[in-house]
Amino acid sequence: MTETSAPPSATTAPAPEPGTAPQRKRRATAVGHFFEKFALLLLTVAVFVFFTFFPASSTAFPTANNLSVIFGSQAVIALIAIAALFPLVGGRFDFSLGAVAAMSQTLAAGLMAKSGWPLWAAILLPVLLSSLVGIANGFFVTRMEMSPFVTTLGMAMLLFGINMWYTSGQTIITGVDPAIVKFGSARFLGLPLVVYVVLVVAAIAWYVFTHTPYGRSLYAIGSNAASAKLVGIPVERNVWSTFIVSSVIAGVAGIIQLSRLGSATASAGNEILFPALAAVFLGATAFTPGFFNVIGTLVGAVFVSISVSGLTLAGASGWASNVFNGLALLIAVGLSTYLGRRRRRG
Amino acid sequence: MNDPTSAAPTLALDVRGVSKQFGGTKALDDASLAVRPGTVHGLLGGNGSGKSTLIKILAGAYRADAGRVAVFGREVALRDFNAAAAAEAGLRFVHQDLGLFDDLSIEENFALDAGYPLNSARGVAWKELRAQVARVLEEYELDAEPRTPVRDLRASDRTMVAIARALQGDDGKRLILVLDEPTASLAAHESQGLLDRIRRRADKGQTVVIVSHRLREVLSVADDFTVLRDGVVQGTLRDEHPTEDDIVALMAGGLTVSLRPTGSQSHTTGRPMLEVEDLRSGPLEGVSLTVHEGEILGVAGLVGSGCSSLLQALFGAYRPHGGTMTLAGEEYAPESIGEAMDRGVAFVPEDRVHEAAFMDRSVRENIAIAMLKEYWTTKWMHRPREDRRASELIDRFHIKVDGPGSLFSSMSGGNQQKVVVARWLQREPRLLLLDEPTQGVDVMSRADIYATIRDSAKHGTAVIVASSDMSELHALCDRVVFLKQGRIEQEVFAGQLDVDGLTALVLREGPTPTPTTLERTATS
Structure with missing residues (x-):
């Protein structure tokens, strides 16, 4: 089974000379540890403060309304990021999540607009189909022992093509049930409802990863699948399940996206996937440096969204946010890799 | 101490007064190493003795705090010594991981x-x-x-x-070959062949420094020895032909080592724990054996004889295609590893790095991983309890590590192996399966692991040890069976034969047409 590379700084150093580990640990100062753990959080705060006082964005950026828009529009990215965590923790990669979300979004819209389905059925079927995609991905990766990267890339292209066929390349604007759009724009305590959906999903994911045998087994599989098998972990079953879980969350994310936008385009997939993956990998540099984790992923998603919003409001062109996020990812991963290596050296 | 003329030109490698400090502790304290040209020099020491640090300094991976190194009389500049400078000076390294494509x-x-x-x-x-x-x-x-x-x-x-x-x-003539654990992953007869060839290179004038945990092997090939403990050179032996006990005494520094055979200390009660009848799976062509409560049974065999397959089949990793098994009086046919574990079977695989370790996870997680279901009673993973349990096990098995939160990869091989053994013993298994339990493990950790296994047998666990190291089987087991071409060919009480006798039996080429079994009764 081909495995994706470990998270950026999880490179396993050769065992250092025994008896010296304690000393080395002490040498990596408390400041360094603190910095490594919370660098992303501090950076996020710094970016926030910057756009709050930066003249070009200071009028529009720090308003409650703008923040609410930021969090609302980035909810989908956060959901996809959490979805991607499941296979990644188990050492596998799912490239099809953006396409699954897009499929779910267009299908739900299409079922209502073209076929006149009731809202509940138009939501249920896309989510069920998403789980089927996950079952297929998991089957290829575990039973057929195909490379997760190639498998899910192929699946993404396949879904994208079917999406284009289904929508004929058009954006579905009319015919979407107003109830779902109302849900998408509804607020509770000043924040969009969908943000609470993200928080609930994140809380469940956090619980699963840190406080269930299943989640712990995923980290073990990601660390060494052969060892995991020999301590009685059903490796194949658990890896398979991560693809199903991630696809279902992505399917739900597509519905949420529909509720936010009230419309659906077939080509939306990759625009969601890349920032989501950026959030996941940024998150892996924080809190438990070197490991994918839910809290880091959320902070990563917030970081990505406020920087995009701030840059846009400051008048930067569309390309600027991509450049900024790309650089942020390179620097964050580079720094955490460097710190990790320095920590392990004599 | 820096007298530039004192490097004796007759030495191939002359290391003097090398010190290296990590944080507060000295990994090497004024260490010296004098290697004569055309000899094989054994560099020995237990966990944390500093021998790896010394090798890494010579390889240019670590920088020494003090000291001098001369290669064939030529002083090297330790201040900016690196891998390229080490190669330039004539030092050649072959590590346990050979680095071949x-x-x-x-x-x-x-x-x-x-x-x-x-x-x-x-x-x-x-x-x-x-x-x-x-x-x-x-x-x-x-x-x-x-x-x-x-x-x-x-x-x-x-x-x-x-x-x-x-x-x-x-x-x-101009190069020094440094071999770091060259035989750690080799079966006994293979490593002997390798060492013979190394010996012949040395006889032709090649200078060799060899680091190995396998004392017996180093003793058979080396002329001189340097023994380290806690970063300090404990002794340098030149052409002295020391015995294993001499070296162990230097390495252990007065600690008693339980590497000797248990002899009459067998703990078996005579009640069968596992009975295997005509087991067929992969290379196994009808294996029958019985292991009793409290008994340590050795399985000896050459590579490919099916020792590992036997243990894996007993652990439910493979479904055998024939034969019956009985565990503690009940039928035993595990469909999965999980079922075998539920029935009280534990398995320490041969390849620690690839099949047992979670290198980038903590010691606590490495221990808890075999107990996830048991720890998950309150709908939460109980972190403090895991920590407590891990700390207890670290103490009980004398594992040298900073604490349960340390990375698994931060420990030496011997301590890693102890963690793997502890992982399984915490389950208090009825049947403990060990595949090459001390491969690549230093002599001190080996003694600890043997003591642990014996203690577990004393509490009624039936133990099966597969090993290609006859001295291990001799030291550890009550009874040894020989697996050849997928069958049990012979069976002896470990006390009946010495190590050489066991070696002779395992090397004797099969196939005798019918399995001959000396005795099928329980040891008393």
């Missing part, structure tokens, strides 16, 4: 290191390369074609290729 041919492995010979069109002169490599292979007693992929060689030959590659282009 397994999929490429022998000749390409040579050429990637030294450069390809080129023809007039700047292409590779394959014929020339092939002839060169063929000459080298002959010189190093390797019976292989230059075009053979390294993967197809036997393990000891691969090591020899790595050695020949490290020394290529030299007659052996």
Whole structure:
């Protein structure tokens, strides 16, 4: 089974000379540890403060309304990021999540607009189909022992093509049930409802990863699948399940996206996937440096969204946010890799 | 202490007063190493003795805080010593991980290191390369074609290729070969062949420094010995032919070592724990054996004889296609590893790094991983309880580690193995399966692990140990069975024979037509 590379700084150093580990640990100062753990959080705060006082964005950026828009529009990215965590923790990669979300979004819209389905059925079927995609991905990766990267890339292209066929390349604007759009724009305590959906999903994911045998087994599989098998972990079953879980969350994310936008385009997939993956990998540099984790992923998603919003409001062109996020990812991963290596050296 | 003229030109490698400090502790304290040209020098020491630190300083991976190194009388500048400078000085290293490209041919492995010979069109002169490599292979007693992929060689030959590659282009007089655990992953008879060849290189003038946990082997091949403990040189033996006990005494520093046979201390009650009848699976062609409560049963066999397959089949990793098993009086046919674990079976695999370790996870997680279901009683993973449990086990098994939160990879091999054994013993198994339990483990940790296994047997656990190391089976087991060509060929009480006797039995080529069993009764 081909495995994706470990998270950026999880490179396993050769065992250092025994008896010296304690000393080395002490040498990596408390400041360094603190910095490594919370660098992303501090950076996020710094970016926030910057756009709050930066003249070009200071009028529009720090308003409650703008923040609410930021969090609302980035909810989908956060959901996809959490979805991607499941296979990644188990050492596998799912490239099809953006396409699954897009499929779910267009299908739900299409079922209502073209076929006149009731809202509940138009939501249920896309989510069920998403789980089927996950079952297929998991089957290829575990039973057929195909490379997760190639498998899910192929699946993404396949879904994208079917999406284009289904929508004929058009954006579905009319015919979407107003109830779902109302849900998408509804607020509770000043924040969009969908943000609470993200928080609930994140809380469940956090619980699963840190406080269930299943989640712990995923980290073990990601660390060494052969060892995991020999301590009685059903490796194949658990890896398979991560693809199903991630696809279902992505399917739900597509519905949420529909509720936010009230419309659906077939080509939306990759625009969601890349920032989501950026959030996941940024998150892996924080809190438990070197490991994918839910809290880091959320902070990563917030970081990505406020920087995009701030840059846009400051008048930067569309390309600027991509450049900024790309650089942020390179620097964050580079720094955490460097710190990790320095920590392990004599 | 820096007297530039004191390096004796007669020494191949002269290390003096080398110190290295990590944080507050001295990993090496005023260590010296004097290697005479054309000799094999054994560098010995237990966990944390500083021998790896010394090797890493010589390889240029660590920088020494103080001290001097001279190679064939030429002082090297330790201040900015690095890997390139070490190679320049004439030091050649072959590590446990040989660094060969397994999929490429022998000749390409040579050429990637030294450069390809080129023809007039700047292409590779394959014929020339092939002839060169063929000459080298002959010189190093390797019976292989230059075009053979390294993967197809036997393990000891691969090591020899790595050695020949490290020394290529030299007659052996100007280079010092440093072998770091060259036999750690080799079966006993393979490593003997390798050591014989190394010995013959030395007789032709090659200088060799060898680091190994296998004392017996080093004793058989080395002329001189340097023994380290806690970063300090405990003794230097020149042409003294020490015994294993002499060396162990230096390494342990007065600690008693339980590497001796248990002899009459057997804890077996005579009640059968596991009965296997006509087991067929993979290379196993009808294995029958019984192991009793409190008994330590050794399974001896050459590589490929099916020892590992036997243990894995007993652990439910493979479904056997024939035979019956009974565990504690009840039928036992595990469909999965999980079921075997639920029935009280535990398995320590042979390949710690690839099949047992979670290198980038903490010691606590490495221990708890076999108990996830048991720890998850309150719908939460109880972190403090895991920590407490891990700390208890670290104390009980004398594991040298900072704490349960330390990375698994931060420990030495011996301590890693203790953690793996602790992982399984915390489950208090009824049947403990161990595959090469002390491979690549230093002598002190080995003593600890033996004590642990015996203690577990004392509490009623039935233990099966598969090992290619006859001294291990002799020291540990009550009874030894010999697995040859998928069958149990012979059975002896460990006390009946000495190590050489066991070795003779395991090497004796099968196949005798019917399994001959000396005795099938329980040991008393």
